[in-house]
Amino acid sequence: MSKTRLTIDGEKFLINGEPTYKGRTFQGKPVEGLLFNTRMVQAIFDDENADSIKQWAYPDTGTWDADRNVEEFIAALPTYYGKGIRAVTLNLQGGMPITGTEMVQPWVNSAFTPQGELKPKYLARLEKVLRACDEQGIAVMLGYYYFGQDENMADEAAIIRGVDNATDWLLDTGLENVMVEINNECDVPLYEHEILTPSRVHELVNRVKTRHRNGRRLLVAASTTNWPYREQAGVPLPERRGNGDPTTEEFLEKIGRTKVTDLLAACDFILFHGNGLDPDGIDKVIRSIKASSVFTDNPRPICINEDSTLVANMDAAFPHYVPWGYYDQGKNNYHDGFQSPPVNWGISTPEKTAFFNRVAEITGAAG
Numbered sequence: 001m002s003k004t005r006l007t008i009d010g011e012k013f014l015i016n017g018e019p020t021y022k023g024r025t026f027q028g029k030p031v032e033g034l035l036f037n038t039r040m041v042q043a044i045f046d047d048e049n050a051d052s053i054k055q056w057a058y059p060d061t062g063t064w065d066a067d068r069n070v071e072e073f074i075a076a077l078p079t080y081y082g083k084g085i086r087a088v089t090l091n092l093q094g095g096m097p098i099t100g101t102e103m104v105q106p107w108v109n110s111a112f113t114p115q116g117e118l119k120p121k122y123l124a125r126l127e128k129v130l131r132a133c134d135e136q137g138i139a140v141m142l143g144y145y146y147f148g149q150d151e152n153m154a155d156e157a158a159i160i161r162g163v164d165n166a167t168d169w170l171l172d173t174g175l176e177n178v179m180v181e182i183n184n185e186c187d188v189p190l191y192e193h194e195i196l197t198p199s200r201v202h203e204l205v206n207r208v209k210t211r212h213r214n215g216r217r218l219l220v221a222a223s224t225t226n227w228p229y230r231e232q233a234g235v236p237l238p239e240r241r242g243n244g245d246p247t248t249e250e251f252l253e254k255i256g257r258t259k260v261t262d263l264l265a266a267c268d269f270i271l272f273h274g275n276g277l278d279p280d281g282i283d284k285v286i287r288s289i290k291a292s293s294v295f296t297d298n299p300r301p302i303c304i305n306e307d308s309t310l311v312a313n314m315d316a317a318f319p320h321y322v323p324w325g326y327y328d329q330g331k332n333n334y335h336d337g338f339q340s341p342p343v344n345w346g347i348s349t350p351e352k353t354a355f356f357n358r359v360a361e362i363t364g365a366a367g
Helices: 052-056 066-082 120-136 156-173 201-209 227-233 248-254 261-266 279-291 311-320 350-363
Strands: 006-009 012-015 037-039 087-091 139-145 178-183 270-272 302-304
Touching: 066 120, 066 350, 087 120, 120 139, 120 156, 139 156, 156 178, 156 201, 178 201, 201 261, 227 279, 270 279, 279 302, 279 311, 311 350
Parallel strands: 037 087, 087 139, 139 178, 270 302
Antiparallel strands: 006 012
């Protein structure tokens, strides 16, 4: 039986039937029902490429150890909870493990075979982490696909098979602390399969909704960047998104400019990333989303589950009743960040300290 049951009531997240941070306000703004979170996608990381796996070696052993990574992450969960964190983001295909490598990813980090079947060793690590989070009172936003790794999937049928298999597996665990993020930033024009892009990913969102166990289904969304909202919000776009991506015009044309209406209509919660925005941009984008018909016709939680280490952006988001997600890339040095293996899952830097302490202050956590 799951100890941590995550549900949604209007714009609020609930755990075990009670709003998170029940009764809490901060600086005159409600905190009750928010879901402060941090991006920890490499907690279940491994690499099947014998050439690239050498990059992730722990400095004290000279080798990579996926089980050690899991155990050290689990050991840190009580600290995160004590600081007010109530959700972490994981992904079955991880995330960019080295800065600036979106375009070229030789490593193989995926819970899926090319045909969409699930890999037992990967699932064993995942289940261990999910159950540890459940015990701790922490929800999990579990992504299925990540650009650069989705190209290892054979075809669209394999993508669909993977969605069905992962969803059924999650339902079979009986855990109720997990919600699904179909893919990370579906509007980044690096996905190899059309069904993972803004024009069609709602098909997968709706597919997850059709699968039930004992009358229960999983909450589901797909995340976007903030780019689809910038024009409407009046936030300037840079010349390039960065890291060799197309120019702004090329990027917007490829993602269909702001064509995320079908996706947002399908999602149980609205999930976008704040990367590249300053506090003023965060303010404008959230105001724009909340003023749009996709929100006013169906008010739901809006959640940022990836941004930066810029605590000022969190301070700009929560007054609009939008929880914020910390993203700290790191340097593959077992010290900095949370996304560059080998990861030090402790609060080991000034940036981490500033984030966790601010969450504790906002949420009134004792830690």
